[in-house]
Amino acid sequence: MSATPSPAFLDTLADLLGPRGFTTAPADLAPWLTDWRGRITGAAAALLSPADAAETQAIVRLAAEAGVPLVPQGGNTSMVAGATPDASGHALIVSTRRMRAIRSLSPDDNVAVAEAGVILADLHDAAEAQGRRFPLSLAAKGSATIGGLVSTNAGGTQVLRFGTMRALVLGIEAVLPSGGLFDGLSALRKDNRGYDLRQLLAGAEGTLGIVTAASLRLVPAAAARSVAWVGLDDTEAALTLLRRIEARLGDTIESFEIVPAEALRLVLAHVHGTRAPLAGAHPWNLLIEATAPEGAADPRDALTAVLGDAIEAGLVQDATVAASEAQADALWKLRESVSEAERVDGVAAKHDVALPVSAMPRFLVAGADTVERRFPGVRVLAFGHLGDGNVHFNVRAPLGADDRAWLAAEGAAISAFVHDLVGVEGGSLSAEHGIGQTKLAEFVRTASPARLGALRAIKAALDPAGIMNPGKLLP
Amino acid sequence: MSATPSPAFLDTLADLLGPRGFTTAPADLAPWLTDWRGRITGAAAALLSPADAAETQAIVRLAAEAGVPLVPQGGNTSMVAGATPDASGHALIVSTRRMRAIRSLSPDDNVAVAEAGVILADLHDAAEAQGRRFPLSLAAKGSATIGGLVSTNAGGTQVLRFGTMRALVLGIEAVLPSGGLFDGLSALRKDNRGYDLRQLLAGAEGTLGIVTAASLRLVPAAAARSVAWVGLDDTEAALTLLRRIEARLGDTIESFEIVPAEALRLVLAHVHGTRAPLAGAHPWNLLIEATAPEGAADPRDALTAVLGDAIEAGLVQDATVAASEAQADALWKLRESVSEAERVDGVAAKHDVALPVSAMPRFLVAGADTVERRFPGVRVLAFGHLGDGNVHFNVRAPLGADDRAWLAAEGAAISAFVHDLVGVEGGSLSAEHGIGQTKLAEFVRTASPARLGALRAIKAALDPAGIMNPGKLLP
Incomplete structure (x- = not known):
């Protein structure tokens, strides 16, 4: 059982963190107590905003000693209420919002070292300014933070080519539940010194420690991109087309998204400024993006050729390849508006x-x-x-x-x-x-005993006091 | 402390596994008691060769109960004596050599499901027969097994493009130290159900369980490859060249290997059938390989152009691009013979x-x-x-x-x-x-307390009886 933080305990934290790093004012806490989708509202005794990893270590040590639960929080954009405290009010929210420096960004090395509170869109901008890009993007990019993206092993629209966050994390700095600092920021492409703690912390949803910074893989900026919208009758044909495009365009293909007729209809009905991409309606639609770096062949011709062949062969029924960036953006808007349109409906x-x-x-x-x-x-x-x-x-x-x-x-x-x-x-x-709170019961119901047993053993071993984001991921 | 297996215990195993799966004959055991590099010889009470995961589970359950140590072994090609038992003779070697089926190989999905005992070269051949390849290769490919490659997070010559084994493992089936089966073979590109046990088992050197099968990523067969040998004066120029090639050739570059003049001299002196690739000698040499799948542009022209520019700019001093597969193989032989030539010397x-x-x-x-x-x-x-x-x-x-x-x-x-x-x-x-036995002392000496503490906690949590490959990776 967790304990209510005592006034003396809170005073110690207030002294440690100063006025910028500590607040109990309800108005300050309110925005961080309800999850992104607005389904769950919790309570917290205080909002802590450490300035750096050392302050985070001090918080964790004190909390471990006192048995006070900590809820790490980045941009609070979890889809599964993974950063929302429970209703007891015992917990302290540990916000990474003050740790928002990009410590380094080396275009030569293709590595950025970003603190946990860096917002994804800011990292995109910083990389772009150096002719590079960080190849992970998702709808919440204006709020989601690097620490949260690492801790939830975020996906998004470029996984097909670059993998999830797990594949982009070259190093991690994190405060473990013991208060010890895991200093694994070195961006080594190869490192076989035992169990990969980086990969264990990635996707752990803050239950094994608080990620304070990460070394991240960058890739060359895309010099050319080609976006296509395809109308087709069936889903098997979609997979066949994916295989053909992979064979023809290799690694340049980044996105291969499917949108059913009804989703497109909802978007066109509910989202301002959208229009039908093809002359007729089709049971299924595909959005396909391929990109190429400076100096490589523009993927447009190859994509156009594959789609032309596919239409001729009757595999797909219609297709259009964006002729401009504005057209490409318009096609993407159709795909990205599906959730919004559905919500309105x-x-x-x-x-x-x-x-x-x-x-x-x-x-x-x-x-x-x-x-x-x-x-x-x-x-x-x-x-x-x-x-x-x-x-x-x-x-x-x-x-x-x-x-x-x-x-x-x-x-x-x-x-x-x-x-x-x-x-x-x-x-x-x-x-x-992820699992967070809202998928916890279903996860426990469906997981094999071997998997669940192993996860529980790891959690108990690394966080014996059970203070790190309790009630998330594991019961 | 581990126990000597009792005669009754060994009889139980003999009954369970049958004559093909159980032996104590010294002649049968001898080849598996000395490490690949011939530095360490251990002893074992028996050699167990389970036919499948179920038999492996039975072995692990019995051993856990009796406190008998198990040493998992694939091709016994560890460079750090990671599969060699200690000298006590208490241990049982668990060989995966009978689990050598390729359960499935789908060119459409680009996934192969291989049992732990499948030899790497056999997987290469099976993939090639279907127009695919498994993009990890190393010198010991004729002996090294999938289980060992997963358990050691093997690297090799194609890491630059495809990553280490960790990046190629889409799923794992393993027997945990509890005897439970971790059934994680499903080749899911995305799966955020808690701590990634696959990534924990990859590189765990058999200390957290015995990998019995893996789902592995395949890629399209290379239709064209281009191999170059470059002579240059300094190592900074080598890195500059790498950056230029990456910018120009993108993901097609697979290998970028460096060989100093002295290494090339040793190869030319000691290895039959080799000859100098360039007219003069250079302080440093590079071996570069780029490949492209069917339908993509042959990387030869781009590679030749980058190297031509680099020579003109004085960045490198000389270069040759192989004009045939035979020439390409000859260049690779120079690189791959360095260890052998050095050993002779x-x-x-x-x-x-x-x-x-x-x-x-x-x-x-x-x-x-x-x-x-x-x-x-x-x-x-x-x-x-x-x-x-x-x-x-x-x-x-x-x-x-x-x-x-x-x-x-x-x-x-x-x-x-x-x-x-x-x-x-x-x-x-x-x-x-990896760490195995031979790097253990140095690993312990140099690891941070936070890292070492976390590794020990994980090991103790998942293998409380300490039966899985004791004395490797952790003291």
Whole structure:
């Protein structure tokens, strides 16, 4: 059981951190107590904003001694309430917002060392200014921080080519639950000194320590990009097309996103300034992006050729390749507005599932069909990162239903059903969002005893006092 | 303390595994008791060769109960005696040699599922037969097994483009020290269900469980490759050239290896059928390989152009691009024969160090100079994977010294000195070989308390009985 922080304990922290680093004022805390999707509101005894790793160490040592829970928080953009404290009010939020220096950015080495509180969009800008880019992006880039992105092993739209955050993290500095500093920032391409603590901290959701900085891989800026929108009749053809493009364009392909007709319809209906990319409507749409660095061949011709061949062969029905950056942006806006358009239209039981890529075409159709038969009236909207085997599999309320009441009554049963379907395929109930609070029960229900036992043993070993982000990821 | 296996315990295992899976005959055991480099010979009570994961689970359960140590072994090609039992004779060797099925190989998915005992060269052949390749290769490919390559996070000559084994492992099946099966074979590109046990088992050197199978990433077969040999005066120019080639050729560059004049001299002197690749001798040489898949542009023209520009600009002094596969193989033979040629010439204190890539040019010169001044008469030979920030930094005996006596007298002091130099640069004393037995003392000496404490806690949590490959990686 966690303890309520005593006034004396809080005074010690106030002295340690100073007025910029410590507050208990309700108005200061309020923005950080509710999760990004607005579903869960917790309470906290104080908001701590350490200036550096040393102050973070001091906080962790004091908290470990007193048994006070800590909730690390970056931009508070978790999709699973992973940075929201529980309702007890015992916890202290540890915000990384003051640790926002980009310590170094070397275009020669293709490495940036960014502190945990650096906002993703700021890192993008800094890299771009040096002719480089940090190849991970997602909708919350204006708020999401490097520490949070590392701790949740974030995905996004460029995973097909560059992998998730895990693949981009070359080094980590973190405060372990003991208060010790793991100084693993050296950006070594190879390092076989035992268990990879960097990879253990990446995706640990703050339950094994607080990431204070990371060394990150940069890549050359994209000199040319080519974005295409494709209309087609079936999902198997989508996978066939992906294979052909991979064979023809190699590593230049970055995104391969699937959007069903209904999602495009919602975007066109609800999102201002969008228009249909193709003359007719198609059951499925693909958004494809390929890029090339300075000096390499522009991928446009190759992409156009593959798509032309695919149309001729009847594999896909229509396609357009953006002729300008503005057109490319407009195509991306269609894809990026799906969540927003869906939200305007009503609520849904949302799932962020992963399957082997090869299983995805069938699952998109048969999985949706199975769910719609089991829960009559619901409407499945599945879209997203086909090339990564990751779709957002959202189950919308029946037309005319009282949305909130329906979700409260049916949501849990629907999610369990979807997750079991995914489990049968060897898939994952969390592709990129993590477990946090909102997927915890389902994770525990579906995980194998061997996996769960190993995770619990690791957590108990590294955080014996259980102070690091309790109630997230593991019960 | 481990226990000597009792006759009754061994009988149980003999019954369980049958004659193909159990032997205590000294002649059967002998080949597996001495490490690859012939430095350490241990003893074992039996050699167990389970047919599958279920038999492996049964072995682990029995051993955990009895407190009998297990030493997992693949091809026994560890460079650090990581698969060699200690001298007590208490241990049982668990060989994966009977688990050698390639369970599936899907060119569409670019995934192969290989059992632990599959030999690397066999996987290469199987992938090639389907128009794919498994992009990890190393000198021991005819003996090294998938289980061992995963467990040691193997590197090799294609890390620059494809990363180490860690980056190629999409899924793992392993028997944990509890006897439970971690069934993580699903090749999911994204999976955020808590701590990444796959990444924890990769590189754990068999101390956290026995890998029984892995899902591995394949890539399209290389349709064109271009191999160049470059002669140049200094190491900073080598790094500059690497940057230029990366900017110009993008991801097609796979290898960027450095060979000093003395290493080339030894190869030409000692290895049959080799000849000088350039007209004159140069202080440093580079071997560069770029490849492209079917349909992509042949990298030859771009590589030739970059090298031509570099010569014109005085960055490098000479270069040749192989005009045929036979010439390309001949260039690679020069690089791959360095270890053999050095061995013929005499002994050396060998180090497998990693540094940030940007620190490498300076370290190759100043580091070598520092060591040669501190230990008068020794001759540093540093060569290897410059593009990965990983060189084999070998310190050869003074001319005329009694090699073996010199190594026994000076080896430990030299290694400590080299590792400290590397540590100052934020480097690693094990880039790709691991810790095993032979680097254990140095690892413990140089690791930070936070790192070592975390590793020990993880080991104790997952293997409380301490039966999995004891004495390797951690004391």
